[in-house]
Structures are given as structure tokens and as C-alpha cells.
Amino acid sequence: MVDDNQIKDIIQVIKKVADYDFSDYSIKSFQRRIDKILEDYRLDFNGLVKRIYSSSPEEMEKLIADITVNTTELFRNPIVWHSVKYRILPKLKDNEKIDIWHAGCSTGQEVYSMLILLKEMGMLDKVNVYASDINQLAIDKAKKGEYIYRFNIEYLQNFDEVIRKNPYNFEEYNDVPYSRYFDIDQELDKISIKNEYKDIAIFKKQDLVKRENVFYKKFDVIMCRNVLIYFNLKLQSQILNFFYDNLKFPGYLVLGYHESILGNEVVKFHKKHYYYTKKLI
Amino acid sequence: MAKKYIVIGGSAGSFQTILGLLEALPKNYPFPIFLVLHRLKNISSGFVEALSIKSKINLLEPNDKEIIEAGNIYLAPANYHMYAEFDNTISLSTEEAINHSRPSIDITFYSVAHSLREKAIGVLLSGANKDGAEGLKEIKEMGGITVVQDPNDAQIQTMPQAAIDLFKVDKILTTEEIINYLSKLHFLYV
Structure with missing residues (x-):
């Protein structure tokens, strides 16, 4: 050691x-x-x-x-995705354009989760999805949208929770077929994102520590899940300020399930359900 | 800073021991407790409630960078590894499972061993794998106290036996003795 x-x-x-x-x-x-x-x-x-x-x-x-750590899942923590589906995206529905940034996208499962949800909500046409990660190899994988089936099979349950079921109405069930979004080849142990969803998101390499906006955009939504846990409080606070500056108003920030905003940045965000909104200060 | 920090690892067969311990620990218990239990992936918040029913101490799944305080039991959240940092905070990570476990008992034990050294008391309970043995050894090497559930008393011997086979643990105790030892610890370290 x-x-x-x-x-x-x-x-x-x-x-x-x-x-x-x-x-x-x-x-x-x-x-x-x-x-x-x-x-x-x-x-x-x-x-x-x-x-x-x-x-x-x-x-x-x-x-x-x-x-660096590159754990990611399709629709990780469905309850957080319920926030995205029922509380965040509906508020942006009438915007002409919506800009979403996945900061620390790893191998892309979360980016594709977002694209799937946007498609199901009929919002895909008006959205720009950006994704960045420090790990170039992960980004290459993300662009390819090809994963090992046996490692991802359990996350299809998450898909059911978010896309098929409605937590507010247990009688509702939308039988959206997996084949709408995935090609599954069990023999080759492969699950791939359908081609039509592969070229939508813009992927770029980015080291968050440098706090450079590599997309030259402000965002309506920033998804940054289980990235800040690898930073100490000082760097967390710098990154949160960076997010604050690069969010539009209103703007939404989604962190990992066990991440929270601490320290001086508490005053800059409202905590709601499983996400944060930008406060005007 | 508290005088002692208790870190408990348990897997299959440890649930009753943990419940018994939580019931026995007195209010105002002066030592923070880290609890790392192997559990099913998708069981999250209901688990905390099940454990807390009889506990007089606050049991929580910490958020990242939460300050470690006496009077709290920090249960490693499902799907995260939990570390005790040098600056008296908890940090979490989602790096790969170790020995098929996330949370990994070894990871938390190692971090407590190095952050808290002779202040650490490590307790390893029943389980069907070998997670925790190496980490417990590290606690001992860094000057902490090591406790293992008596394999004859454990529902599943593998986990405590792995520690006993690996190094000379300080105490081998039955469930009852563990509960008794930990719930009276504050009389020993005033």
C-alpha cells in the first residue's frame, strides 16, 4: 500500500x-x-x-x-429519474431549445437514458445533449454505444421503472419494447443503442478540475452524478460554482443519490426532491 | 474527535446480531459507528427503517463528505464504498465491487485503520465470504482493537474464520459478548 x-x-x-x-x-x-x-x-x-x-x-x-472511476448505469436510481421525468423536463417543455450537459458521462449509459426519456416525452427534437468526461477511452465507448449485455441486463429493470411504469399511477403501464432503443444479441453478449440515437449527443473530453466550458453553452440541466464524491470539499465547491455560472435561470442540477451541496454553495441552490435548482443571488 | 470509532462488518447471518446490538446501545453513546453490511442491491431505504426500529441512536446512510459525529451510526449506502477520511468526514465511491461486494468491508476497515489508527475498534461478524479479514488485520497493525464473532456462534463461519486464520485477533466473542462489550465500552474509555 x-x-x-x-x-x-x-x-x-x-x-x-x-x-x-x-x-x-x-x-x-x-x-x-x-x-x-x-x-x-x-x-x-x-x-x-x-x-x-x-x-x-x-x-x-x-x-x-x-x-478515474467509470461506473455508470442505465437510469441509475429510478427515483432520481422520476424527478427528471415529472419535475424537471415538464418545466422545460415549452422552451424553444433545451441544453443538457452530462458532466462526467463515463461510458454513456446515462446520456442514452436521457435520450430515451426525451424521445418518450416527445422532446427529443428541441434538445441539445452534451456529454463530457476526463477519460477518453470511456468517451470512445460512449460514442459507440455498445455494452456487455450480462452487465447491463439488471438495469433494464430501471428502464421499466422509469419508462414503463408511472410511480404516481400504479395502474399505468406503457409497454415500450426494449427493441425501440436497443439491439440485444445474447449470443454475443451485446446490447447496443440503436444507431438513430448514437449521433445525437455531442461528446467531448474534459477535465472538470480545469473548469473550462468546453461546449461554450449555458445549460438548462446539468447532470453530474457520482463525480463530486471523488473531489475534496474545496474542489467540490469550485465545481459547484462553475456549474452555477454555467446554468441558465431557471436551471436544474442533478447529483448522485448520496451527494449533496455543502458549505458556502448551499445559498446558491434550492434543494428539491432529488435535484437542485439555481437560486438568483 | 471521539475517543473511539467503531467499525462493524457483517454479511449473511449477521442481521440479528446487529439488531440486538442496536437495541442495546444506550442513548448518548459517545462513539461514532460505521456499519458495513452486504445486502441485496435494490433494497435501499426500507433497510434503514428495519434496522432503526429498536435503535436509540440515530442510524443513517451518509451523504458524501458528511462530518463524522458521535451519536450517529453510519450505514454504508447500497452500491457505494464508504471511507473515513483524515479530516473527520466520510467519503463515498462507486468504483468496482471488491470480492463481489459494494460496499466492501475491507475498504471501510482499511480507511478507518489509517485515519483513526489506535482509536479504531473493528468488529467482524457472520458471513459467507472473506470480505473484511484483510481490513481487520490492517486495523490491528495500525494499533486498533480487533473483535471477531466466535465462528461457533456465527450462523455462517466463513467470514469470522477467515480473519482468525489470517492473524491473531484480539477478541473472539459470542453475539451476546459482543453486544455486552460494545454497549459498555463508554465505561472503559471515559
């Missing part, structure tokens, strides 16, 4: 060699990631430092992909 000083050294070396700054990541989970990398790469601390110094840009991207 790497100790606390070694972690600081690794962060400094990465900062020097590549343009990534992990100084304000949550220490414990970052440490755990580095331990895992040492295990998987069969390196010790010095070996890793050497490896970082000698990395090609591609190898560095691979390392960044391995350090």
Missing part, C-alpha cells in the same frame, strides 16, 4: 508530466485507485513513478482512465 507521502509524490509527478491535477481529489479513494494500479500493473511505487515519466500520451490516457 502506498503511504500518504507517496500519494502526494505521485500526484506531483502526474501534474508535471501530464496536464492533470489530482491534488484535490478525495484522498482515500484516490489512494485506493493507486493501490489497484500498482496491483494490476505489477509495479511498486518507484516503478509507477518511472512508468509515468516514460509514458507516451496514449499510455498516459490509459493510466488516467484507470485512476
